[in-house]
Amino acid sequence: MIERLQRIATILARFRLSIFVLAGFSLVVLVLSVLENPLLDSDTLLMPAILGFCWALMLYSTAELFQVIPGKASSEATFRRRMAVRVRRGILWVLGTLTIASAAALFILSYQLMRVWL
Numbered sequence: 001m002i003e004r005l006q007r008i009a010t011i012l013a014r015f016r017l018s019i020f021v022l023a024g025f026s027l028v029v030l031v032l033s034v035l036e037n038p039l040l041d042s043d044t045l046l047m048p049a050i051l052g053f054c055w056a057l058m059l060y061s062t063a064e065l066f067q068v069i070p071g072k073a074s075s076e077a078t079f080r081r082r083m084a085v086r087v088r089r090g091i092l093w094v095l096g097t098l099t100i101a102s103a104a105a106l107f108i109l110s111y112q113l114m115r116v117w118l
Helices: 004-015 015-032 044-065 079-117
Strands: none
Touching: 004 015, 004 044, 004 079, 015 044, 044 079
C-alpha cells in the first residue's frame, strides 16, 4: 500500500506548483466570501472554495508524506537497523490508512457540499 502511495506522491510532486496555486486561489476566495467583500456579492463561491482548499491540502500532504519510503531491511542488517526500518514503515502504514480514510471522507464531503451547492 505504501509503495503505491509513493508512486502517487511522485506524480503529485510534479504538480506541486499547481496545487499551491489552487490552495492560494481557494483561500483568497474563501476569505473574501467570509469577509463579505464587494467583489463577491454573495456566498455562491464559498463551498467550492472550501472544497478546493481541502483537496489542495490533501494532495499536498500526500505528496510530501509519501515521497520517501524506506526500503525493506535486508537479512544481513543489524537488529537495530531492521527494527528502525520496521517502525518507520509501520508508522507510514498507519499514516497511509489514515490518508485513505481522509480521502474517502473528503469524497463524501465533496459530494454532499456539491449537492447542496447545486
